[in-house]
Amino acid sequence: MAPSENCVSGWSCKQVAHWLQEEGFGEYVELLCTQHRLDGPSLLALTEADLRGSPLGLTVLGDIKRLTLALRRLQRQNQSQVEELGLQLSNGHHTGPSVGDAGVEWSCDEGDGRCNDSDHLCNGTELRLRKGDRSGSGVTLRHTHSSWRCRQHLAGRLDPEVWKTIISAVYVFLVFGFTSFVMVVVHERVPDMRTYPPLPDIFLDSVPRIPWAFAMAEACGLILCYMFLLVLLLHKHRSILLRRLCSLMGTVFLLRCCTMFVTSLSVPGQHLKCASKTFDDTWGKIYRALTIWSGFGMTLAGVQTCGDYMFSGHTVVITLLNFFVTEYTPRTWNLIHTISWVLNLFGIFFILAAHEHYSIDVFIAFYITTRLFLYYHTLANTRAFQHSRRARIWFPMFSFFECNVNGPVPNQYHWPFSKPAFMKTLIG
Numbered sequence: 001m002a003p004s005e006n007c008v009s010g011w012s013c014k015q016v017a018h019w020l021q022e023e024g025f026g027e028y029v030e031l032l033c034t035q036h037r038l039d040g041p042s043l044l045a046l047t048e049a050d051l052r053g054s055p056l057g058l059t060v061l062g063d064i065k066r067l068t069l070a071l072r073r074l075q076r077q078n079q080s081q082v083e084e085l086g087l088q089l090s091n092g093h094h095t096g097p098s099v100g101d102a103g104v105e106w107s108c109d110e111g112d113g114r115c116n117d118s119d120h121l122c123n124g125t126e127l128r129l130r131k132g133d134r135s136g137s138g139v140t141l142r143h144t145h146s147s148w149r150c151r152q153h154l155a156g157r158l159d160p161e162v163w164k165t166i167i168s169a170v171y172v173f174l175v176f177g178f179t180s181f182v183m184v185v186v187h188e189r190v191p192d193m194r195t196y197p198p199l200p201d202i203f204l205d206s207v208p209r210i211p212w213a214f215a216m217a218e219a220c221g222l223i224l225c226y227m228f229l230l231v232l233l234l235h236k237h238r239s240i241l242l243r244r245l246c247s248l249m250g251t252v253f254l255l256r257c258c259t260m261f262v263t264s265l266s267v268p269g270q271h272l273k274c275a276s277k278t279f280d281d282t283w284g285k286i287y288r289a290l291t292i293w294s295g296f297g298m299t300l301a302g303v304q305t306c307g308d309y310m311f312s313g314h315t316v317v318i319t320l321l322n323f324f325v326t327e328y329t330p331r332t333w334n335l336i337h338t339i340s341w342v343l344n345l346f347g348i349f350f351i352l353a354a355h356e357h358y359s360i361d362v363f364i365a366f367y368i369t370t371r372l373f374l375y376y377h378t379l380a381n382t383r384a385f386q387h388s389r390r391a392r393i394w395f396p397m398f399s400f401f402e403c404n405v406n407g408p409v410p411n412q413y414h415w416p417f418s419k420p421a422f423m424k425t426l427i428g
Contacts, residue, residue: 011040
C-alpha cells in the first residue's frame with residue numbers, strides 16, 4: 001500500500017521508507033527505518049534538532065534542510081493527526097508534546113557558559129519549554145539549531161563507566177606483562193654482534209653517543225607522567241581519560257610485540273652488551289619477564305633489555321602522555337602545552353643521542369602513536385560512526401569503550417576531595 005493511501009500516524013516503517021524514497025532521501029532509509037525503526041508517529045514528531053543530534057547525527061547541511069522542509073510540509077498536511085498525537089505546530093516549526101500548565105524553561109543560549117573548553121561556546125542554540133496560555137494550548141517546546149558541542153552540554157554529565165575503566169586497566173597490564181615476556185624471548189634471539197654489526201644510520205653515524213642521554217629521556221617521560229597524573233586528578237571526566245590512555249597504550253604495545261618478535265634487528269651500538277642469554281627453563285624466563293614488568297622496562301629501575309627494536313617503547317609512552325596532556329587541557333594553557341611538547345621532543349632526541357634505538361625506530365613509534373591517537377579521537381568525536389557495523393567489526397574494543405560517550409569530552413575541572421575547602425573553591 002502506498003503511503004498516500006493511509007493516514008500518516010498509522011504508517012509502518014516500510015511506508016515511511018516508501019515516503020523517503022518518493023521525496024528523494026533513499027540513502028537515509030537504512031539509517032532511519034532499519035536502524036532506528038522510524039514509523040508514522042515518530043516521523044511526525046521528527047525535528048531538525050533530531051536530524052542533527054544524537055543518535056542520527058546527519059552532517060550534510062543540504063540534506064538536513066531539504067528533509068526538514070519535507071517534514072514540515074507533511075506535518076502541515078496532517079495537522080489534525082499532529083494535534084491528536086499531542087504535538088503542535090508553532091510558527092511553522094514542528095514542536096514537542098504539550099504538557100499542560102507547567103511553567104518550565106529549559107535552555108542553552110549563547111550566555112549559558114561553555115560546552116567544551118575555554119574557546120568553545122554554545123553558539124545560537126536554544127531548547128526551551130515555555131508556559132502556554134490559559135486556554136489549554138499547553139506548553140510549546142521550540143527547537144532551533146544546536147551545535148554538537150552544545151548537545152553534549154544538554155546531555156548532562158558523561159557517565160564515567162568505571163567498570164570499563166577497570167577493564168581497560170586490566171587490559172594494559174596484561175599487555176605489559178605479555179610485552180615483557182616477548183622481550184625476554186627476543187633477547188634470546190638477538191643477532192651476534194660479531195656477525196651482524198650495527199646497521200648504517202644517518203643520525204647515529206653523525207652524532208656521537210652521549211652516555212647519560214637515555215636517563216634524561218626517561219626523566220622527560222617521568223615529568224610528563226606527573227603532568228598527566230595531575231590533569232587526571234583534576235579533570236571532571238578522569239575515568240574516560242584513563243580508559244582512553246589504557247586502551248591506546250595497550251594497543252600500541254601489542255602491535256610492538258608483534259613487530260619485534262617477527263623481525264630481530266642487530267643492536268644499534270657497540271656499547272650495548274647484548275649477548276644472547278639462555279635461561280634454564282620457562283620459570284627463568286617468567287622471572288626475568290616479571291623483573292622487566294615491575295621496572296616498567298626503565299634503565300632507571302635497573303632494567304636492561306636488548307633486541308626490542310623495530311619501534312621504540314619509550315617514544316610511544318612519551319608521545320602518548322604529551323598528546324593526552326595537550327588534548328585534555330584548555331587551548332589557552334599555552335605554557336603547559338609548550339612544556340609538554342619540549343619534553344616530548346627532547347625525550348626523542350635523548351633516545352637517539354644515547355644510541356639506544358635506530359632513527360627509524362623512533363620515527364615509526366612517533367608516527368604510529370600520533371596517528372592512532374588522532375584516529376581514535378576523531379572516531380570518538382564522530383557520534384554517527386560509533387554505532388556503525390563497520391566500527392563494530394574493525395574496532396570492537398573502540399566500540400565497546402566509546403559506545404556511551406556522546407561527542408568530545410569537555411575540559412572541565414574540579415577538586416575531587418572535600419578538603420581543603422579553598423582548593424575546592426579555587427578549582428570548582
